Amino acid sequence: MTSTDQQPFLSVRDLKVHFSTEDGIVKAVDGLSFDLLKGKTLGIVGESGSGKSVTNLAILGLHDRDRTAIEGEILLDDKELLTASEKQLEKLRGNKMSMIFQDALASLSPYHTIGKQIAETYRKHTGASKSASRARAIEMLKRVGIPQPETRVDDYPHQFSGGMRQRAMIAMALVCDPELLIADEPTTALDVTVQAQIMDLLKDLQKEFGTAIIFITHDLGVIADIADDVLVMYGGRCVERGTKREVLKNPQHPYTLGLLSSMPSLDHPVDVPLNPIPGSPPSLLNPPSGCRFHPRCTFADKVEGGLCSKEQPLLEITDGRGSACHLTADQRGEYFSDLAGSAAN
Template sequence: MSFLSVQDLKVHFPTQDGVVKATDGLSFDLQKGQTLGIVGESGSGKSVSSSTILGLHRRTRAKVSGQILLEGTDLLTISDEEMRQRRGKDVAMIFQDPLSAMHPYYTVGNQIAEAYRVHNDVSKRAARTRAIEMLDRVGIPQPDRRVDDYPHQFSGGMRQRAMIAMGLINNPGLLIADEPTTALDVTVQAQILDLLQDLQREFDSAIIIITHDLGVVAEMADNVLVMYAGRAVEYGACKEILTHPEMPYTWGLLSSVPDVAGDTEAKLLPIPGNPPSLLNPPSGCAFHPRCTHRDKVQGDLCTTQLPDLVPGPRGGTHLKRCHIANPDVIYAQEILPEIAPDLVEEL
């Protein structure tokens, strides 16, 4: 049995203009000690699906259905009180912007200690000691002094480390990291990723990392879930997805990566158009208005019929949502020569 199993998750938001289908039938599994990378453009449903796992859409107008099984318990059916007890202890989240996620009026140590005291019957002194230990564990210099600083007194990288300390202070089985390296320089990004991997090995946590950075995915993930318009469009092992992608949207993401070893004047190859409105998504395959390969499918399947998420030509656990019958051939002949060779060689 999977440690986390999400089955047919739907998160819809009723609005005056209609229903926003932020997540529409999402399914995936995650084992203990493994990392799942969720990638896709803004508005594809990555953060909404993960915040739903954390129970952040309870008591809102959101219509949530499906199953979120954490060690066999459906998080969508338990009471608010039980979800509150699990949030931060069994499942925790590192938010995208730690400066906004942290309260500006309370010290960093106070907020980390509070996260510990909520789930443990300990004194304030013991919680403060635990907060200092965690700040030291995530690499904050002079933690016994910096524990009394406010969030604005921390640099961006230090705030992100403090958020990681807060997320891991109760040793959760599942850690969700929402764009944990956004707005950080590359050196700090590498340090944060190394820290997450070290802590994962220490606590045997399952990690969901949400990102648009394929370099982060290549570094961290065991499996990759590519999302578009609220649905999974490709899913499989990280190396398999990044070296043998079978969905044109994934081809577009890979082709958008600049080739650092190539011509400095070469143009990037962006995906044409914009992501669709989730109020009124396109019929058939949601990606078809932007897809430059739909002429390779006979008839009007792309515009009229939503493809199922099924194994591709390579079989196994590599799933793709596309009508193209021979994506591996098209990728090898047309797409691979345009992709940054350093990314492929790295894998």
């Protein structure tokens, strides 16, 4: 996913995030690696509980360190984040890296105006005056398409619509021109029209600021619209990586195939039923042996010797492309050949 002549702005290596609970150890992320270049968007996709949000909270240093065991390496512009102090992370959060959360209403304080919350973020990291910070808040509200920003800057979150609150969250996340933006399913609760507007806004702002973006979603349709590269997660692990077109047009893992097959498409007749993935995501307290997807995989019986239930498949990455699956290339070509890659169009 990275070219040989560019150094990744963000590099994650063998990341493990385990939580201690009364029932045992939850292996929420279990050996994840990826790179992200400046000005590019990495889409991380997977069902709820796959480890997407846990990964990005680890990047931001937002896990409770008393309850969470984190191993591996996270380099942001060659600075190690896992060993950074809370004071060092506070300087980075909102400044060099920032996050847009899924639920803007829950993330914004109901007791302070939208403008004050944006201005305080800017003032904290830049030391600007109150008047300059307010002017910056108005500028950002205008930039994200809020009408009459000079007036709306003094409104409270409940006075904004859902789409406008999400725009305000984006304004707050970008007010200090961060070099890394993490968007955690920012369009899930919005209607399709507003969703499209938010996606266009993020792409326009990325062009303007050159921001590296991690976009978390369970929706491959959204991935097709915004991502440059795709990382598919299942059970706390990466099962497939590649460019958007490679993954959506030519999936190499049965889980990715299942996600695509269960997605509605305008190209398919309305009377053709969707093919949902059978079963449920694995328990991360007691995950299955071998490939964590094998209990739900329709191709597990195609692999000789019951290997899928015995051995964890290796994720072999060549030129940014790879999948963790025991099926051979010939088997994947035979079994996956009927998939229509309309999502990549």
